[in-house]
Amino acid sequence: MRGLGRREASVAGAVIVLGLVLAAVTPGFFARDNLSDLFLANMPVLIIALGMTLVILTGHIDISVGSLFAVCAVSSGVLAKAGLPMPLVVAAACAIGVALSIANGALVAFLRIPSIVVTLATMIALREGLRWATEGAWIQDLPASYQWLGLGPRAYPLVVLIVVAGLQVAFKWGLANLAAGRAVYAIGSSPGAARLAGLHVERVTLGVFAVAGALVGIAAVLNSVRFNQIPSNTGLGLELKVIAAVVVGGTAISGGRGTALGTLLGVILLSAIGPALTFLGVSAYWERAIHGVIILAAVAIDAIRPMAATRPAAA
Amino acid sequence: MTPTLLLDAADIAKTYAGVRALKGVSFDLRRGEVHALVGENGAGKSTLIKIITGAERPDAGTLRVAGRDVPHMDPATSHALGIAAIYQQPALFPHLTVAENVALALEGGGLWQKVNWRRRRENAAALLARVGSTLDPARTVETLSMPEQQIVEIAKAIGANARIVVMDEPTASLTTQEVERLFQVIGRLRESQVGVIYISHRLEEIFAVADRITVLRDGLTVDTRAAAEMERGELIRLMVGREISAVFPKEAIDIGKPVLEIEGLTSAAAGIREVTLTVRRGEILGIAGLVGSGRTELARTLFGLTPAEAGTIRLNGTTLRIASPADAIRAGIAYVPEDRRQHGVVLDMSIAANTSLASLDAVSRHGLIDRGRERASAQEYVNRLRIKTPSVFAEAGTLSGGNQQKVALARWLSTSPAVIILDEPTQGVDVGSKAEIHALMQMLAARGLAIIMISSELPEILGMSDRIAVMHRGTVRGVLDRADATQSTIMALALAQPSTH
Numbered sequence: 078m079r080g081l082g083r084r085e086a087s088v089a090g091a092v093i094v095l096g097l098v099l100a101a102v103t104p105g106f107f108a109r110d111n112l113s114d115l116f117l118a119n120m121p122v123l124i125i126a127l128g129m130t131l132v133i134l135t136g137h138i139d140i141s142v143g144s145l146f147a148v149c150a151v152s153s154g155v156l157a158k159a160g161l162p163m164p165l166v167v168a169a170a171c172a173i174g175v176a177l178s179i180a181n182g183a184l185v186a187f188l189r190i191p192s193i194v195v196t197l198a199t200m201i202a203l204r205e206g207l208r209w210a211t212e213g214a215w216i217q218d219l220p221a222s223y224q225w226l227g228l229g230p231r232a233y234p235l236v237v238l239i240v241v242a243g244l245q246v247a248f249k250w251g252l253a254n255l256a257a258g259r260a261v262y263a264i265g266s267s268p269g270a271a272r273l274a275g276l277h278v279e280r281v282t283l284g285v286f287a288v289a290g291a292l293v294g295i296a297a298v299l300n301s302v303r304f305n306q307i308p309s310n311t312g313l314g315l316e317l318k319v320i321a322a323v324v325v326g327g328t329a330i331s332g333g334r335g336t337a338l339g340t341l342l343g344v345i346l347l348s349a350i351g352p353a354l355t356f357l358g359v360s361a362y363w364e365r366a367i368h369g370v371i372i373l374a375a376v377a378i379d380a381i382r383p384m385a386a387t388r389p390a391a392a
Numbered sequence: 393m394t395p396t397l398l399l400d401a402a403d404i405a406k407t408y409a410g411v412r413a414l415k416g417v418s419f420d421l422r423r424g425e426v427h428a429l430v431g432e433n434g435a436g437k438s439t440l441i442k443i444i445t446g447a448e449r450p451d452a453g454t455l456r457v458a459g460r461d462v463p464h465m466d467p468a469t470s471h472a473l474g475i476a477a478i479y480q481q482p483a484l485f486p487h488l489t490v491a492e493n494v495a496l497a498l499e500g501g502g503l504w505q506k507v508n509w510r511r512r513r514e515n516a517a518a519l520l521a522r523v524g525s526t527l528d529p530a531r532t533v534e535t536l537s538m539p540e541q542q543i544v545e546i547a548k549a550i551g552a553n554a555r556i557v558v559m560d561e562p563t564a565s566l567t568t569q570e571v572e573r574l575f576q577v578i579g580r581l582r583e584s585q586v587g588v589i590y591i592s593h594r595l596e597e598i599f600a601v602a603d604r605i606t607v608l609r610d611g612l613t614v615d616t617r618a619a620a621e622m623e624r625g626e627l628i629r630l631m632v633g634r635e636i637s638a639v640f641p642k643e644a645i646d647i648g649k650p651v652l653e654i655e656g657l658t659s660a661a662a663g664i665r666e667v668t669l670t671v672r673r674g675e676i677l678g679i680a681g682l683v684g685s686g687r688t689e690l691a692r693t694l695f696g697l698t699p700a701e702a703g704t705i706r707l708n709g710t711t712l713r714i715a716s717p718a719d720a721i722r723a724g725i726a727y728v729p730e731d732r733r734q735h736g737v738v739l740d741m742s743i744a745a746n747t748s749l750a751s752l753d754a755v756s757r758h759g760l761i762d763r764g765r766e767r768a769s770a771q772e773y774v775n776r777l778r779i780k781t782p783s784v785f786a787e788a789g790t791l792s793g794g795n796q797q798k799v800a801l802a803r804w805l806s807t808s809p810a811v812i813i814l815d816e817p818t819q820g821v822d823v824g825s826k827a828e829i830h831a832l833m834q835m836l837a838a839r840g841l842a843i844i845m846i847s848s849e850l851p852e853i854l855g856m857s858d859r860i861a862v863m864h865r866g867t868v869r870g871v872l873d874r875a876d877a878t879q880s881t882i883m884a885l886a887l888a889q890p891s892t893h
Contacts, residue, residue: 256752256759263749266740273695273727273735274750274803275718333740 084327087378088342095349103356111352113234117303119348121146121315123241123341124296126322127248128289130340133323134252135285136265136332137185137192139178142293142319144203146312149174149297151207154216154307157223166223171294177203178290179283186282200316207309216307226302237299244292248337261285265332321368322347325375347371396459398423398556398587399444399475404453406439413439414450415611421556421587426578428590428598428619431608431631432822437591440608441558444589445477446470458555476549477558480820482541484533490544491516491529497548519547523577537684539570546577550586557581558589561820563597567682567848568883575601593822595624596851609633632824640855641831643838647858648673649708651842652725652811654694657703662689664866667703671811671842676833678857679846680882686866687846688730691813695720695727707810721750726804730815730846732793736800739789743781744770746788747802754806773802777832794825801832812836813844818852830856850879862886 099106125142132139153170161169177199184195225233252258260281263271272278301307326343328335350371351364399421406414414436421427429437442448443455446465455462457473484493491509494516516529525543533541542562549557559578563571578601581588592598598605598619605622607614607630614630650670657667664686671677679687692698694705696714705712707723714720720727729735737746747770748755755766770784777798781791788799797817804812814833818826833856837843847853853860860872862885869885 254761254763256756256761259745259749259752259761262741262745263738267734267738269731269735270738271749272697273717273729275716275721276749277716277718333738 082327082336082339084378085336085339085342088326088339088346092342092346092349095346095353099349099353099356106353106356115348115352117234117237119344120237120241121296121300121312122318122322122348123344124244124292124299125289125315126319126326126340126344127244127337128285128292129319129323130248130326130328130335130337131252131261131285132192132289133320133328133330134261134265134332134335135282136268137282137285138320138330139181139192139196139286139289140316140320141177141181141196141200141203142289143312143315143317144200144207145174145177145290145293146297146315147309148177148203148207149294150301150307150311151211151216151309153298153301154219154223157220158216158218160220163222163227167295167298170298171291174290174292174294174297175287176290178286178293181290182283182286185286186279211309213309215309217305219305219307223302224305226299233302240295240299245337245341252337257281257284262333265334267333318347321372325371327375329379330376396423397421397456398458399589400454400456401440401444402454402456404440404443404450404455406443406448406450408439413611414443416453417608417611417613419606419613419616421589423555423587424582424585425603426582426588426590426601428592428602428605429608430591430593430595430598430605430627431614432824435608435631436611437608438560439611441477441560441589441591444470444556445475445558471552474553474555475558476552476554476556477560478542478545478549478562480561482538482545484541484544486534487532489530489532490520490527490536493533493544494519494529494548494551498551515551516547519551520544522550523547523580524573539566539574542566542574543577546581550581554586556587556589558591560591561593562590563592563594568850569682569887571597593820593826594849595627595823598627599624607631628823640852641827641834642855643834645674645834645838647675648840651708652844653704653706655704655706657690657693657700657705659689659693659698659700662686662693662698662700662866664690664693666867669861669868669871671844673840673842674837675858676837676843676845676856678853678860679844679863680848680850680853680860681863681869681886683848685863685886687863688815689866690863691727691729691815691844691846694813695725721807721809724808724810726750726807726809726812728797728800728804728812728814728817730819732796732800732820737788737796737803740787742785742787743774743779743791743799743802744784746799747773747784747806750803751806751808754808769806770802773806777802778828792822792825794821794829797821797825797829798832801829805836809841811842811844813846815846816848817845818847818849850882853877853882854879 105111129139129142149170152173153166156169157166181195181199184190185192226236228236252261260271260276263274263276264278264281268278322343323340324330325347326335326339328339347368350367351361354363355361397420401417401419404414404417417436417440419440429440431437439448443450446467446469455465462469462473491512495512513529520527520529520543523543523546527540527543533544562574566574578588590602602619604616605619605627606616607627609631650672652671654667654669658665667690681687689698693700696716696719705714712723714723733739738749744766748766752761755762755769767784774781774784779795779798781795788796791799818829821829833843845856854877858874860877860882862869862872862882864886872881
């Protein structure tokens, strides 16, 4: 209804500029194989960032997604090796993601513990619990039905593309058009007003964490099937990439403002920088530092804009 | 011989981003006087205060303090010249004690200086005594009530030897009794030759406390007169620039059957006990009482925000079970809360989204919002309630206080309630919007809505209510008919001593 927001437009602008530079300097960047690799490598971030957008929109944060990702990935491998058919493996990974994430959500919603504290604790507990359970060993000798979801390396990327595109469209549409989406924004902007308006704040918070957990489960399976083994330390630091993308995409860390499209653009911008550096001949060691600068720039813009906006209004 | 003016601001002009907030305002303050500054929201009062306290630089005009030109006023200079400001929301450190708060404002010296705790406490106690308060300096500020915090602010101002004290809406959250006490403190300031600039929307207060009144309108000084020579109707006319025919548009309405019947409602969590009340169709039931007497708590219990242990709530004869706001809304109860910015409207959301928030079911099917219907409904309320906005998609945060309150009202009216509870419906709203909200209440009552209006402003209670329930310590002390109610009968009930121990 309002088209592209200001923030979305500026991130889209940055993506386009980066694209144009790459097109001029190294057309090879846009080769199909390269784009496909880039897409698959960042697919977990693309999917998990949608759930994180919901969590941050409601005024919370979830830093346990990296650990949860590892738990779901390892579980899926173990279950596949035990002979569970692939659709059930996917369902089980989702269920584990939902169950553990709902536990986070319940502590946040009902005990009113700040989400950063709850998820910090579960981030460590899940990561260390997994280390204890696997004794650090990688999951190997995965069945053929597990590899590429049993679809083969050609069909697999297409299926993943459809899943990711479907999720992106569903979240963009849902946040704008569903009553549940409206509730997410209202609770993030003003929990007090939302409660008075009859919204079930606890239920929505729980639901948001459940959706985020399901997405972590999906992402974990879709990612693990690409490899011959599942490292038990997979997903280390994933939460930072995800949160960075959401914030760069314009979602206010305090909640209530942000869009799924912004998050998509944020993921694209951050994930294109690293490979772009390689193509441009810059050392890849700069990637993280540049990520940091982009995040700072994004939040600095957010901090400056309201200040500029309140001045004339003070009259 | 001319008395030296404490403050003399002449032809002050200020433009913000192309908007001329002040076009040429002149204002002066004498020793030992209370000079009220009045005007509608946006008239330029806040801007003038910012210029006097050095928070903003004027584009034109001169500022003289105690006879001396101050070409470059800034917050430090203003402080050094003895200017102190007290705002509606006290600016104190909540986790520190009263003594520390006072000390932080007054003690100079280096960061590494050793703190003399005993002297801090004695200083604070002495300052508090000068404003007639026995507040314990060792209490942390977060445990203080709003009026107590204001006393601390005033003590700070006196401690800094302020000669000019600006009070910006200091009574917005005070009860009548607390206002009386504040006025006594202002009286002491006046006796000690301090000049007070007093800003308030409440005209009764202006007439009770001010020596002179200056009216601002659209960034210009309209008039300055002695309060004794100003008449109420004349003051309102000067402020709005047009006649407001009747201050309270109360008309007789046929009052129908009981809509909401409350019997023996008790909630330990809310601190209310044995509340029995009835509101009828077309009736405005005013609820008066001091802050903390349980008025808002009663509303919150009715609305399912705090659980009740005993008592019944009947709506149109049906007994209700209300465990959450959603239950209350479904039953036909609406609640426009007191704290507009925190609980009334969602500032980040558009008017349309705010309007539909409590009635999303009505504008959506299977959880899918019908945007067309949402927009049409919001547009209807914007027209009906005369909300001043360029579009229903404007964010609520961009509107003035009065218009935000109308958006809150629109949200609750769109739930089609049988009873609407209005908690301080005109707090912090300018005179023009206030009259509009009163007219709206009258119109809603005429359509058969039952209205419960909680208000700390006695003239509003007396002017708008058909009956008045007075609360004291969590229960209803008495219900007065419109004809029998006066400020003194209400206050007698509100201040009644508890009958038990």
